[in-house]
Each structure stands twice: as structure tokens, then as C-alpha cells.
Amino acid sequence: MSDRAPEVAFAGVSLRYPNGVQALDNVTFSVPAGSICALMGGSGSGKTTLLKLVNRMERTSVGEVCLDGRPVESSDAVALRRSIGYVIQEGGLFPHWSAERNVGLVPRLLGCDQRTSDDLVTGAMEMARIPRAEFGHRRPDQLSGGQRQRVAIARAIAARPRLLLLDEPFGALDPAIRAEMQEELRALVKRLGCTVILVTHDIAEAFAVADQIVLIDRGRLVQIGSPVEIALTPSDAVAAAFTAKQALELRLRYLRLADVALHLPTSSGDGSAELAGERTIADALGALARISGERFTVLHQGQRLGPFERRAVWDLLQRGAA
Amino acid sequence: MTWTEFLAAHADDLLWRSGEHVALCVATLAAACLIALPLGVWLTRLPRAAGTVLGLCSVIQTVPSLALLGFLMVLTGRIGWVPSVLALFLYALLPILRNTIVGLGTTPPPVRQAAIALGMTADQVLWQVSLPLAMPVVVAGLRTAAVWTIGTATLCAFIGAGGLGVFINRGIETVDARMVLLGVVPAAALALAVDALFAWSGRRLTPLGGT
Numbered sequence: 001m002s003d004r005a006p007e008v009a010f011a012g013v014s015l016r017y018p019n020g021v022q023a024l025d026n027v028t029f030s031v032p033a034g035s036i037c038a039l040m041g042g043s044g045s046g047k048t049t050l051l052k053l054v055n056r057m058e059r060t061s062v063g064e065v066c067l068d069g070r071p072v073e074s075s076d077a078v079a080l081r082r083s084i085g086y087v088i089q090e091g092g093l094f095p096h097w098s099a100e101r102n103v104g105l106v107p108r109l110l111g112c113d114q115r116t117s118d119d120l121v122t123g124a125m126e127m128a129r130i131p132r133a134e135f136g137h138r139r140p141d142q143l144s145g146g147q148r149q150r151v152a153i154a155r156a157i158a159a160r161p162r163l164l165l166l167d168e169p170f171g172a173l174d175p176a177i178r179a180e181m182q183e184e185l186r187a188l189v190k191r192l193g194c195t196v197i198l199v200t201h202d203i204a205e206a207f208a209v210a211d212q213i214v215l216i217d218r219g220r221l222v223q224i225g226s227p228v229e230i231a232l233t234p235s236d237a238v239a240a241a242f243t244a245k246q247a248l249e250l251r252l253r254y255l256r257l258a259d260v261a262l263h264l265p266t267s268s269g270d271g272s273a274e275l276a277g278e279r280t281i282a283d284a285l286g287a288l289a290r291i292s293g294e295r296f297t298v299l300h301q302g303q304r305l306g307p308f309e310r311r312a313v314w315d316l317l318q319r320g321a322a
Numbered sequence: 323m324t325w326t327e328f329l330a331a332h333a334d335d336l337l338w339r340s341g342e343h344v345a346l347c348v349a350t351l352a353a354a355c356l357i358a359l360p361l362g363v364w365l366t367r368l369p370r371a372a373g374t375v376l377g378l379c380s381v382i383q384t385v386p387s388l389a390l391l392g393f394l395m396v397l398t399g400r401i402g403w404v405p406s407v408l409a410l411f412l413y414a415l416l417p418i419l420r421n422t423i424v425g426l427g428t429t430p431p432p433v434r435q436a437a438i439a440l441g442m443t444a445d446q447v448l449w450q451v452s453l454p455l456a457m458p459v460v461v462a463g464l465r466t467a468a469v470w471t472i473g474t475a476t477l478c479a480f481i482g483a484g485g486l487g488v489f490i491n492r493g494i495e496t497v498d499a500r501m502v503l504l505g506v507v508p509a510a511a512l513a514l515a516v517d518a519l520f521a522w523s524g525r526r527l528t529p530l531g532g533t
Contacts, residue, residue, distance in 0.1 A: 055439055082441030092436025096454050109441050155440070165439075 005034040005162045005195040008054060012063035015049060015219075023049045025219040026063070031212065033068075036189060036196040038210035040203060040242065046219040047199045051165050054197065055081045067163065082109055085156030085194070089168040091148045093140040099151045100125070100136035106159040120158050127188060128154035146177040153185070157192065164189060166198040170205065182208045203242055207231075207254035215242050228259040232316070251317050252282040258300040263316055267309045269295050277301070285313060328500055336489075340508055343485035346478060347471050350407050354414035354467060359460070362422025363448065372423055379416035387413070387477050395481050406483035410474060414467040421463025425456030457527040465520035472513040476505060486512075 009030040015023045024046045031037040039047040052058040053065045056077045064071045072080060093102050100121050107117040125132040130150035140148050149169060156164060169185070170178040186209050189196050200206050206213045207227045215222040215230065215238075223230065223239040231251050234240035243250055251260075258277030273293040275284050277300030288296060288310050297306035323331070365372035382390075390412070394405035429452045437447045453460075479487030486505040493501030 057435075057439060078441050078443055080441075081439055086436065086439040088432050088436055088439070090432045092430075092432035092439075094433060094437070094451055095430075105442075106440055109446075152436075 003162070005193055006067040007031065007033040007069075008037075008163065008195060008197065009066045009069070010050070010053070010063070011066065013050070013053060013060050013065060014062040015046075015053070015058065016061045023219055024060075027216075027219075027221045028063075029214055029221060029224050031195060031197060033195055034193050035211040036186065036198065036209055037212045037214060038198045038200055038206035039214050039216060040200055040206045041216035042201060044218075045216045047201075047216050048167055050216065051167055051197055051199050054163070054165055055084045055086065082106055082159070083161055083163070085159075085161040085164040087149070087152045087156045087164070087166045087169045089171040091140070091152035093148055093152055093155070095140050098137050098139055099130070099143065099154075100132055102140070102151055103154045103158050105155060106161075110159055112159075120160070121154075124154040124158040125151075127157065127192075129184065130154060145173050146181065149173060149181060153188075157188075157194075160192070162194055164194045164196045166196065168199055168201070171201075178205070179208070185209060203246060204250060204253075207250050215239055226259075227254055231255060232260070232263055232319070248317060252285075253280060255281050257281065257284050257298050258305075260313070260316060261298045261300065261305045261308070264306075264308045264312050267295055267307045267312070269307060269309075272296070274299055274304075277305070281313065281317065285310070325500075328504075332489075332504060336504065336508065339484060339486050339488050339505075340512075342483075343472070343475055343487075343509065343512070346403070346406060346410070346475050346483060346485050347468070349403075350410040350414055350471050350475075351464070351468055353407065353411050354418055355464070357411075358415050358418035359422055362419045362460075363426065363453075365419075365423055366426045376416070376420055376423070379412075379419060382412045383416050387474050388480065391477060391481050401482040403483050405481055406475070406478035410471050410478070413474060414471050417463045417466040417470070418460075419463075421459050421466075422456070425459030425463075426452050428459065429455055458524055461520060461524040461527055465517060465524065468516045468520060469513050472509060472516060476509050 007030060010027050013027045014025055017023060027046075027050065039050055041047040049058050053060055054067075054072060056072055056075075059073070064073065066072065093099075094105075103124055104117050104121045107120045112120065121136075122132050125136065128150045130147055135143065135147065135151070140151070143151065153169070156166075166185075170181050173181065182205060198206075198209060207230075210227065212224065213227060213230045214224045217238055222242070223235040225233075227250075230239070231243055231247065231254075234243065256277060257275055257279050260281065261277065273288060273291060273296040275287060275296050275298055277298050279287070284296075287293075294310050295307045296310065297304050298308070299305075329336075361375070365375060385393075387409070390409045391405060394409050395401055398405050398408070426448075433451060433455075434447065437451050442450070475483075475485050476487035476490055479485055479491050486509045489505030490502050493499065493503075493505065
């Protein structure tokens with residue numbers, strides 16, 4: 001793989017198992033270079049299968065997966081896998097190895113000399129916020145669930161891959177730690193500039209981490225879009241069902257003022273309050289409530305949008321939400 | 323004759339027969355390890371063949387020891403070490419083979435999956451992950467095989483292979499309980515000692531043991 005993050009393209013991908021089960025049915029979409037894409041679906045939807053096609057843990061029956069236009073099937077499977085970071089639920093750490101030995105796995109497989117490998121391990125553990133000095137010698141059973149996942153992330157990024165595959169990485173963690181890890185993960189991969197494909201069954205996780213969400217149901221692609229598009233303009237009833245249960249919460253917590261400003265009707269009055277476009281809806285509504293502001297304008301990238309009615313935000317939030 | 327006088331009179335003989343017994347067991351276990359360990363590793367890649375081979379070994383286990391010894395004596399046309407080691411070897415196969423296959427099958431699926439996904443080859447997964455994690459189970463199989471072999475080897479005296487069974491035979495023929503015990507007690511002590519040795523090394527080889 002090159003030094004830059006690859007674009008990952010799924011072109012007409014189908015997979016039928018020998019027992020006749022159609023795991024994937026003509027799935028086409030692409031993940032732009034350097035972005036975070038969440039594959040979201042229930043169990044058995046095919047999301048993990050889709051992920052495994054990228055590092056050739058599974059093979060397509062029809063169609064192909066390409067990294068920067070090059071089919072993965074044309075690369076050597078082992079070399080390809082060494083160039084791609086991978087984290088699974090429960091970490092999959094080797095229980096008989098110390099944390100640092102686990103993290104050093106891929107550099108060693110790639111034949112790095114001891115010193116290079118050492119530097120990569122220290123750096124990766126630093127970035128995953130599991131400092132080597134304190135945790136390097138511990139075995140996985142001497143770490144908490146959250147610490148184990150940090151080691152697993154450090155192991156995945158140790159050899160500085162340009163593509164990361166994450167299969168329910170935080171599925172086994174309790175909600176408070178999960179939220180913290182999601183935030184850190186997003187910051188980390190943005191800093192590294194990797195392309196990331198994340199499998200999750202938790203729509204809130206998809207909203208918290210991803211630039212782009214791919215909704216999958218029974219092997220078919222239902223909708224692909226940004227969190228805002230998924231939340232506010234579901235393509236059909238199946239897509240709407242993904243967010244239905246938590247619609248209001250998702251919109252409040254994860255949508256930013258700038259995201260929804262385009263969907264709000266402009267008010268005729270004057271905006272007394274000025275709010276930054278980066279603020280979440282929950283945050284903005286809280287701020288307006290404190291100053292009893294009924295109208296506001298949004299400042300986004302040097303532009304002033306609005307003014308808008310506070311009530312219009314509530315109307316938008318409740319649109320389509322239960 | 324007091325016990326002390328009895329032991330003093332048979333000391334040289336006891337030492338010699340004990341040596342024979344140990345040699346018989348070591349030869350058997352070495353042969354069984356040499357065959358069963360690699361076979362077990364290989365069979366994990368052929369699950370259907372593994373079932374057949376394990377079934378065959380179980381059948382061997384059901385044949386009474388004395389009958390197997392007699393049968394092999396006739397089959398090889400010899401007495402002494404050859405049919406004895408062969409019979410003990412066949413008995414030792416099952417526990418080693420079964421525990422190797424079972425042990426290698428216990429690698430947690432996420433660990434195995436991560437190993438492959440991060441670019442380990444099948445051989446690297448086997449040597450660096452599956453085998454070390456299987457060690458306690460594999461050693462437990464060796465332990466069972468060793469203890470069985472030491473016990474069963476006493477029967478080999480019937481077909482002229484020597485060992486501690488010689489005293490037992492002699493005791494039975496002369497209706498001398500003391501002579502029987504002269505074979506039984508050292509054999510039992512040897513089995514217990516070897517059992518303890520394997521238990522200790524099993525703990526040492528347990529990757530998750532210790533702290």
C-alpha cells in the first residue's frame with residue numbers, strides 16, 4: 001500500500017455461501033480516502049462479512065473490492081493483511097504475550113529490526129494512551145477491558161497502516177468507557193490520517209465516530225450518507241427504522257448546529273443570540289434556554305446563518321422521530 | 323526373614339528391574355510422543371480424519387492389556403521388548419493424540435482470527451499462538467500416558483520383557499505377598515513421582531500460569 005490513505009471501493013459485491021445463504025447482495029459504495037465509514041446493521045446483516053472482504057478473510061462470489069482502484073484479490077493475502085490494521089471485539093490479544101509483545105506483532109512479522117520495532121511499539125502505545133512504561137509488561141489478563149482494547153488499537157496501528165478495519169471494537173465495553181474510547185479513536189485516526197472502516201450494531205457509535213454511515217439490512221445496502229443525512233432524510237422505512245428508537249437522542253447529541261442550519265426555515269425577526277456552528281443541538285438548545293432566547297443566528301466558517309426560531313429546531317428534531 | 327533382610331537380599335535385583343522398567347517406559351513414551359504429537363498437529367487440519375484416527379485409538383484402548391500383549395507376541399513372533407513396547411505404545415497414543423487435538427482446538431476464535439487478520443501465516447499461528455496456548459492440555463495428555471504406561475508395563479513381565487512385573491509374577495507363582503509388594507510399591511511410587519513431575523512441568527509451561 002502507498003504512503004497515503006487509500007480509497008476503498010466495493011463494486012457490485014455479492015457473496016453466496018455454499019449452503020445457499022446470500023450474505024451480501026450487489027453492494028456498491030466507496031469509502032473516500034482518509035474518512036471514517038461505519039457499517040451499521042443488525043446481527044447477520046452482512047456488515048462483518050463486508051469488512052472481511054477488504055483483508056481477504058472472505059472472498060466475493062461476484063464483484064470486487066478495490067484499494068485505490070487495485071483489486072484486493074490481486075495482492076498477496078498475507079502481505080495485504082500486514083498492511084492493514086485490524087481490531088475485533090474482545091481485542092483478540094494473544095493471552096500468553098505481554099502487551100508490548102502483542103503490539104510489536106506486525107513490525108516483527110514485517111521484519112523490522114529490534115530498534116525500529118521498539119520505537120514503533122512505544123509510539124503506538126503512547127498514541128493509544130496505554131503508556132508502555134506502565135502497561136508494556138502486563139499480560140492481557142492483567143488489564144481491564146478498556147485497557148485491553150487500547151492495546152488492541154495500539155497493535156493495529158503499530159506498523160502505521162493507512163487503512164484500519166475495526167469490527168465492533170468497543171462492543172464489550174461498558175457505556176461510559178465506550179463513549180470515551182469513541183471520542184479518542186476519532187481523534188487518533190484523524191491525526192494518523194487513516195481510512196477507517198468500522199463495523200457496529202450501535203447507531204449511536206456510528207454517529208459518534210463516522211463521517212459516513214452505511215446502513216445494511218440482510219445483505220443489501222439500505223442507505224449511505226453522513227450522520228445528518230441518515231438522521232434527517234432516511235431513504236425509506238427500513239432506513240428510518242435504524243434510527244427510530246433513538247432518533248431524538250441522536251439528533252440532540254451528535255448533530256451540530258451547522259449541520260441542521262440548512263434544514264431550518266429562516267425567521268423574519270432579528271436573532272438576539274449568536275451560536276457557533278460547531279455546537280451540538282443539545283448544547284445550543286441548553287444555551288438558548290439559559291438566556292431565554294427565542295431566536296438565534298449561527299456562525300459557521302465566517303458566515304452568519306439565520307436568524308432561526310428556537311421552536312423550528314424542535315420541530316425539525318421531532319420530524320419523523322417517535 | 324524380616325522386611326529389612328528381605329529388601330537387602332533383593333536390593334540388586336530391585337535396582338536392575340527398576341532400571342528395566344524405566345527403560346521400557348521411556349522407550350514407549352518417546353516413540354509415542356514422536357508419532358502422536360506431530361500426528362495430532364497434522365490432524366487438526368483434517369477434522370474428519372481426526373475423528374477416524376481417534377476412534378481407532380479408542381478401540382485399541384478397549385482391548386484388555388494382557389490380550390493385546392499376547393496378540394502382539396503372536397503377531398511379531400517374538401517375546402520381550404518388541405511386542406511389549408509396541409503394546410504400550412499403542413495404549414499411549416490415545417491420550418497424547420486426543421489431548422493434542424483438543425488442546426489445539428481450544429485457541430479462542432477471536433485470538434485466532436486476529437492472528438490471521440494481522441498477517442500471520444498458518445505455520446506462525448500454529449507455532450506462536452495455538453501450540454503455546456495448548457501446552458497445558460498437551461502436557462496433561464503426556465501425564466496420563468506416562469502414568470498408564472508405568473502401570474501397564476508391569477504386565478510385560480508375562481512376555482519376558484522384565485521390569486518390576488517380574489516380582490509380581492514371581493510373588494503370584496509362589497503365593498508370596500511380600501514378593502508381589504516388591505513389584506507393586508516401586509511401580510506405584512514411580513507412577514506418582516512421574517505424575518508429580520508432569521504436574522509441575524505442566525504448570526511451568528502454562529502460558530497463563532504464575533502471577
